[in-house]
Amino acid sequence: MQLLLISESACVCTMLSTCSHQGGELSDLAALLLQEESALHINTAPVTPIATNSYIQGATTIPLLTKTVSQCLEETAHRFPDREALVFCRDGVRKTFAQFIQEVDQAAAGLLAIGLKKGDRLGMWGPNKYEWVLMQFATAQAGIILVSVNPAYQAQELEFVIKKVGCKALVFPTQFKTQRYYEILKQTCPELEKSSPGGIKSKRLPNLSIVITLDSKLPGAFQMSEVMQAGDSSHMKQLRDVQQTLSCNEPVNIQFTSGTTGSPKGATLSHKNIVNNANLIGLRLGVDQQESRTALPVPLYHCLGSVGGAMVMAVHGAPAIFSSLSFEGKAVLEAVAQEKCSLLHGTPTMFIDMLSQPEFDSYDISSLRGGVIAGSPVPPEIMKKIMTKMNMRDIVVSQFPCLGLSCLGRVFHPPPRPHTLPVGPGNLSMCDLCTERWNWRLPE
Structure with a gap:
């Protein structure tokens, strides 16, 4: 088996080299990418492919952080107390870092007050609302593990994930679109x-005892406003004591895979994982060099929204702007124009939708300079339009270039000598701090 440990910059270099050696749109795209100096680390394409040996070590010049999520937010709030942290355009919510961390502490103390404790799992089920991010950081403050639940899940899928990770609590709005x-x-x-709030005893969901609704007061459930008021000084002291015990190596978030190759798996992410991922994303996009406002039409239950958006906000102080509860192309353009966003994250289909808006040219999106496009391969003609019509010269393609290749290999015995071999047929193995720690309740 060949082991390939590869850095993101090597992937981009290889992509540019491939583009520059092909004709037509790919060659034009490579020229456009290298036309001017960028905030990104890569601005020249190698003549030959980088990968020759089967073991590659990525860049080690940037030190890894050993902080927890709560430490990052506290440090950033101390540096930028009056800077906007979050904007939810559709709901009219604006929070500075000082306001946000105060409400995070209040919510964390409330979660402890209603019976949650360090190590418990809390499922967040719903669209992009302020309370989603509030729960993301409140659970991290209290040592509770947030479970990101797809807002489109129906009863059978919901039952599977709650049972899989043993959620003790579930948080959701009453309704979104057709989802009741x-x-x-x-x-x-x-x-x-027929249960009392916090006292649910379910036959099919034995771990679930607490349900929290964001808006309406419903039987058997706490209302979010009640949770926010539940904590007192004793719970705040309990919160501080818990924070003293937190380690950056402990799990903080479980995100489920799509289930393409089987049942969804609970990818378990540690504080160290998502903090360093967010730090490197921010450095890659240059948010440490200039104040950047990031438009986020991507869902929070996905890592691009919660880590590439909300966590970058907490680590680098880059305000996160949420245009609507779910993706709407027109709403994104409005948010970018009104909030003067400099970065925009999305999938190729989202960018295609934005570029296809009838009134696209009427929006002033000149503040844009880059962002992240991820989720599926990007057609070269779409990338050219994004870079020219949307002014996103510093866009990062977060799409590993080997994913679309066929898998070829053979069974063989490992060599008797531990020598590094040239690249050959076999498995691709990636090992870094930004991949999952483990699959919840699955053998290694």
Whole structure:
């Protein structure tokens, strides 16, 4: 088996080299990428491919951080107390770092007050709302593990993930679009309606005892406003004591895979994982060099929203701007124009939708300079339009270039001598701080 440990910069270099040696749109794209000095680390393409040996070590010049999520937020709030941290355009919510960290502490103390403790799992199920990010950081403050739940899940899928990770609490709005969350949960947990808040005893969901709704007061559930008021000075002291015990190596978030090759797996992420991922993303986008406002139409339950957006906000102090509860191309353009966003994250289909808006040319999006495009391969003609029509010269393609290749290999015995071999057929193994720590409740 060949081991390939590769850095992001090597991937980009290889991509540029491939583009520059092909004709037509790919060659034009390579020329456009290298036309002017960029905030990104890579501005020249190698003549020959970088990967020759089967073991590659990435850049080691940037020291890894050994901080917890709560430490990052506290440090950033101390540096920029009056700077905007979060803007939710559709709901009219604006929070400075000082306001946000105060509410995070209040929410964390409230979670402890209603019976949650360090190591418990809390599922966040819903669209892009302020309370999603509030729970993301409140759970991290209290040592509770946040479980990112797809807002489109139906009863069977919801039951699977709650049972898989043993969620003790579940947080959701009453309804979003056609999703009636309370009614969906009742299909799996009929005991909810006759339970007291915090006292659910479910036959099919034995670990679930606490349900929190963001808006309406419903039978068997706490309302978010009640949680925010539940903590007192004793719970705040308990919170500080818990924070003293937190390690950056402990799990902080479980994100489920899509289930393409089987049942969804709970990828378990540590504080160290997402803090360093967010730090490197921010450095890659140059947010440490200039104040940047990031437009985030991507869902928070996905890592690009919660880590590439909300965590970059906490680590680097880059305000996160959420245009709407779910993706709407027109709303994104409006948010970029009104909030003067300099960065924009999205998938290729999102960018295609934005570029196709009938009134695209009427929006002043000249403040844009870059962002992240991820999720699927990007057609060269779309990339050219993004860089020229949207002024996003510093866009990062977060799409590993080997993912679309066929898998070729053979069974063989490892060589008797531990020598590094040239690149050959076999498995690709990636090892770094930004990949998952483990799959929850699966053997290694």
